[in-house]
Amino acid sequence: MITAGIDIGSMTANVVIMSFDNGEDKGTIMSDAIIPTGADSAGTAQKVIDKALKRTDLEFDDIEYIISTGYGRVIVPFADKNITEISCHAKGAHWVFSSARTVVDMGGQDCKVVTCDDTGKVTSFVMNDKCAAGAGRSMEVMARLVGVPLESVGELSHQFVDKPADITSTCVLFARSEVMELLRNGVNKKDILAGACEALVSRVISLMGRSQMEKDLIISGGIAKNSGITKRIEKRLNLEAKIPPEPQIIGALGAAVFAKDTFLKVKG
Amino acid sequence: MFSRFEEIIANRHEHARQLGREKNKKIFGYLCSYVPEEIIYAAGGIPIRILTTEESPALSETLMQSYYCTFSRCLLHQGLNGDLDYMDGLVTAYSCATMRLAFDNMQRSVKFPYSRFLYMPGIIDTPDAKEFYYKELQRFLRDMEDFFGRSITDDDLREAIGVYDENRSLIKRIFEGRKASPPNISGREAYLLTLSSMLTDKADHNKMLRELIDELEGRKPLPEGASRVMLVGSPVDNLKLLDLIEKDIGAWVVGDDTCTGTRYVYGNVAPSDDLEDDPLRAIVERYMIRRAPCPAKHSQTRWVQCLPCPFRDVACFDLVPQPRNSLDDSISFHSPERICRFRNALQLGINHHVEGVIAVQQKFCDSHGFDFHHVTQAFQHVGIPSLFLEIDNVISVGQIKTRIQAFIEMLHPVDYMIEPEIREGIQV
Numbered sequence: 001m002i003t004a005g006i007d008i009g010s011m012t013a014n015v016v017i018m019s020f021d022n023g024e025d026k027g028t029i030m031s032d033a034i035i036p037t038g039a040d041s042a043g044t045a046q047k048v049i050d051k052a053l054k055r056t057d058l059e060f061d062d063i064e065y066i067i068s069t070g071y072g073r074v075i076v077p078f079a080d081k082n083i084t085e086i087s088c089h090a091k092g093a094h095w096v097f098s099s100a101r102t103v104v105d106m107g108g109q110d111c112k113v114v115t116c117d118d119t120g121k122v123t124s125f126v127m128n129d130k131c132a133a134g135a136g137r138s139m140e141v142m143a144r145l146v147g148v149p150l151e152s153v154g155e156l157s158h159q160f161v162d163k164p165a166d167i168t169s170t171c172v173l174f175a176r177s178e179v180m181e182l183l184r185n186g187v188n189k190k191d192i193l194a195g196a197c198e199a200l201v202s203r204v205i206s207l208m209g210r211s212q213m214e215k216d217l218i219i220s221g222g223i224a225k226n227s228g229i230t231k232r233i234e235k236r237l238n239l240e241a242k243i244p245p246e247p248q249i250i251g252a253l254g255a256a257v258f259a260k261d262t263f264l265k266v267k268g
Numbered sequence: 269m270f271s272r273f274e275e276i277i278a279n280r281h282e283h284a285r286q287l288g289r290e291k292n293k294k295i296f297g298y299l300c301s302y303v304p305e306e307i308i309y310a311a312g313g314i315p316i317r318i319l320t321t322e323e324s325p326a327l328s329e330t331l332m333q334s335y336y337c338t339f340s341r342c343l344l345h346q347g348l349n350g351d352l353d354y355m356d357g358l359v360t361a362y363s364c365a366t367m368r369l370a371f372d373n374m375q376r377s378v379k380f381p382y383s384r385f386l387y388m389p390g391i392i393d394t395p396d397a398k399e400f401y402y403k404e405l406q407r408f409l410r411d412m413e414d415f416f417g418r419s420i421t422d423d424d425l426r427e428a429i430g431v432y433d434e435n436r437s438l439i440k441r442i443f444e445g446r447k448a449s450p451p452n453i454s455g456r457e458a459y460l461l462t463l464s465s466m467l468t469d470k471a472d473h474n475k476m477l478r479e480l481i482d483e484l485e486g487r488k489p490l491p492e493g494a495s496r497v498m499l500v501g502s503p504v505d506n507l508k509l510l511d512l513i514e515k516d517i518g519a520w521v522v523g524d525d526t527c528t529g530t531r532y533v534y535g536n537v538a539p540s541d542d543l544e545d546d547p548l549r550a551i552v553e554r555y556m557i558r559r560a561p562c563p564a565k566h567s568q569t570r571w572v573q574c575l576p577c578p579f580r581d582v583a584c585f586d587l588v589p590q591p592r593n594s595l596d597d598s599i600s601f602h603s604p605e606r607i608c609r610f611r612n613a614l615q616l617g618i619n620h621h622v623e624g625v626i627a628v629q630q631k632f633c634d635s636h637g638f639d640f641h642h643v644t645q646a647f648q649h650v651g652i653p654s655l656f657l658e659i660d661n662v663i664s665v666g667q668i669k670t671r672i673q674a675f676i677e678m679l680h681p682v683d684y685m686i687e688p689e690i691r692e693g694i695q696v
Contacts, residue, residue: 084673123678
């Protein structure tokens, strides 16, 4: 049985294609793909699934059931059903690490903490509800402002010279002007990046404080690739977080797993 | 079946204006469910609650900062926009400081022929508080006599009480059917009833309700199989929220504890020992003690009066988790002594077989913000999970939908989620 999960996020669109021998099978990932979302969500959905299919010898019609998730989940024309990214992240993280009980997903424009039981079913969740603070977009803004590639933010943030700079504004726009002030005052870029990571982590930790967190902790979403964030979360919580090999596809992966369950139910 | 209720809400100002013209009656706007409408009605006026619209409250910006709830700013905006110019009076009772501010600004900026702020105590269940409010209402009654140029007799009051009690009883009778699975009416329809009741002459509304009860007899049952949720918290008067939950996501709202919904019809004035001798005292009793309170009100005697409460151990004090079926289902819904909001909400949740609670919070509402933790804890301890949801006068569908949908997915294994066919059926 071939299923697919498609996650149309605010920044990237991700697809996972899976195959299952039977209903009991845990399944294997056949292919995955990530592309920027852009303005045309429906077109992006087609593009990203085509990209994933190209890496296999499958045709689109070979996929028996497709579940969409993410902010754009309702505008995927070929999806059989949509499920929220909250349920999908728990399911996906649980598929990768069966010991997963808390998933912190840090995406482009929101951040959520989801707790689940030993089957990957959601038991509670909290989301950042004010603005982009605590989300990937804020990291992008900071990286561009100090003029370093996004990928190197994590590494540089650990090499601070003096001490992490204080960045107190929650609003990304206000934080941006705070950083410009710091740059004018000659504060080292690495200190600023360390400060930006500290600030983001503080926000995530306080969000986690509002949830009923349990071990093991999984970090997913684009920001899980930033060690400046993940290492700091681990340090603050004094635990080791598990990070999936490709943290950006966890939502799509969960959707593909749900697709198997739903397909079996629909089929009879 | 519900279109006449829908029409009143959609054309509320036009409807009220016409009502005043046709019946040659004075229209009184009010801001809060604590206003004893019976007195205005007895005087010969028609009280109409001012509710929010989806318009941006732009005109309120200079008088009220954006960190006050949009509910209050929306009311002020309508006043400043001239939408309320047809009203003969404006009345509110003290609930929270924000509504007082909205009232003050309306009183100052919009020239109503009559306006009055009823000073209702914050602590509502002491003998002194009752006496104080009784005197305040006596003054209000005299005001009304002066304004209308006629005396208001005890019989006038008793007649108004009769009309209002009947309205509350009829709505409660219909709401009883929400305990069933599937419920007799959707949550949207339930709100249509309470909201339209606030926006028209109660005697007319009673007639409409009696007709509706007959029509509901022969109604095809609503689709089965949807999750059952309850709304608890700040005023909900934007039906889009109900549409989102019921039509888009597919869950039934089978109960609520909000002042625009069930809380508006909790507790009648009758039966009361005072009704015969002093109906005004009976009115005080209803507004102070018998209706479920708003979190803007405090209770002085709580610790003593809670001792016999069946929910004391599970909800308020020791916080010992209890299976929900261990709670006695037979406790009377309207207890003669003071109504506790928690107990009432829990009881409603249990009696209506609620699977999850959506704690609705008007952005920046202090009163409900303070309350939220305790309410959700109380539900948690009888095994009912809850979702905290911030809303505005404009329902921003994206994030809210994700939250509610994820919450419904959490209540049921995803493969039990309601299928689109059932959702189609929900659009009745």
